[in-house]
Amino acid sequence: MAKKFIYFFILISLTFCFPALTYAQEASVQLSSGDLSSLKPQETFTVDITVDNIDNLVGGYIVINYDSTLLQVEGKTLNLQDTTDFTSLEGITNTSLKDSEGSVLLVFGLDKNIAPLSGSQTIGTITFKALKKGSSTISIGSESILVTEDLNMTLNEVTFTSNSINYTVLGTGGVSGTITDSNNSPISNATVEVVKGESIVTTTADSNGVFNINNLVEGNYTLNIKCDGYYEYSQDITIIDGQTENVISELTVEGDVNNDCIVSLEDLVLTANEYGNTGNNSFDVNKDGIIDILDLIFINRRLTE
Ligand SMILES: [Ca+2]
Ligand SMILES: [Ca+2]
Structure with a gap:
């Protein structure tokens, strides 16, 4: 009889304890x-602000702290429907309800x-x-409060944990350069790519073979220069904060004799008119x-148009 009672007691305990644990x-x-x-x-x-594992939330006072030398708040939105934003009530002058340098509410x-x-x-x-180069953290201020409401409409402050997120703003620099053939003559219209992993920034060299790409995050990149009539050219470059790396890229000709980045009949005609000439040419x-x-x-075998 005592044994049965113990089993019954355990069963009742499990029934009541496990939901409580959950x-x-x-x-x-x-x-x-x-x-x-x-x-x-x-x-x-x-940055999204999400409240997790909450029961019967009816409001809160949440402070998000950030480093105002590195970041600036561009906007904030409350995502809840039919909710009053107490910071934007007309006539509010109390600074406890105002965003300040380094804190958004x-x-x-x-x-x-x-x-x-x-x-x-x-x-x-x-x-x-x-705003500028640096690393810091966005976090929830310890003065933050979440408020819940029970069935009697009694309000309660609930304790909660929070996380913070790290961010890094890198410096930026650029790369500029001149694209020439092996005789030091500029090549126009070349496609210039600066590649880092999945990210590719592309530009086209001007009629003097000059290109310029700015606002690249500091770090190592591959510079690719593509041009019909030349061997593809690749070079490793390092972008340094506040600097513009200058490169001279010498392409090896493969059919484009007038340096316009395309192998056309014009190249064929120009070459034909030199027929029989010798020497470095x-x-x-x-x-x-x-x-x-x-x-x-x-040239004829490499015509691109
Ligand atoms: Ca050409
Ligand atoms: Ca020859």
């Missing part, structure tokens, strides 16, 4: 954003017709702009010392 998860305020490890000055990004309360919120709720979104595209039928065929 609901004992602590509420949290979570900041989330995309990859913030290589921001550029002037770049904007958003989400101070909100659900309107009368709205049932308290439970589970996971994205409260708001802050848009920041990166840019029309001698196969570099055998004489301009002859081999050079014409060389």
Whole structure:
């Protein structure tokens, strides 16, 4: 009989304890954003503020702290429907309800017709702009408060955990250069690519073979120069904060004798008019010392139009 009683007692205990354990998860305020490890000055990004594991939320006073020397707040939105933003009430002058340098506030309360919120709720979104090179953290201020309401409409402050997010704003620099053939004559219209992983910035060299790409995040890149009539050219470059790297890229000709980045009939005609000439000459595209039928065929086989 005593044994049966013990089993019954255990059964009752399990029934009442496990739901309690399930609901004992602590509420949290979570900041989330995309990859913030290589921001550029002037770049904007958003941070979502989400309340997790909450029961019957009706409002809160959430302070988001940031380094105002590195970031500037571009905007904030409350994402909840039928909710009053107490910081934007007309006539508010109290600085406790105002954003300040380094702190942005989400101070909100659900309107009368709205049932308290439970589970996971994205409260708001802050848009920041990166100002200059540096690293820091965005965090929830310890003075933040979440308020819940029970069935008797009694308000309670609930304790919660929070995270912080790190970000890094990198310096920027540029690369400029001149593209020439092996005789030091400029090549126009070349496609210039600066590649880092998935990211590619592209420009076109001007009629003097000059190109310029700015606002690249500091770091190592590959510079590719593409041009019909030349071997593709690649070079490793390092972009340094506040500097413009200058490169001279010498392409090896492969049919484009007039340096316009395309192998056309014009190249063929120009070369044909040099037929029989000898010596170091840019029309001698196969570099055998004489301009002859081999050079014409060389170009003809590489015509791009
Ligand atoms: Ca050409
Ligand atoms: Ca030749």
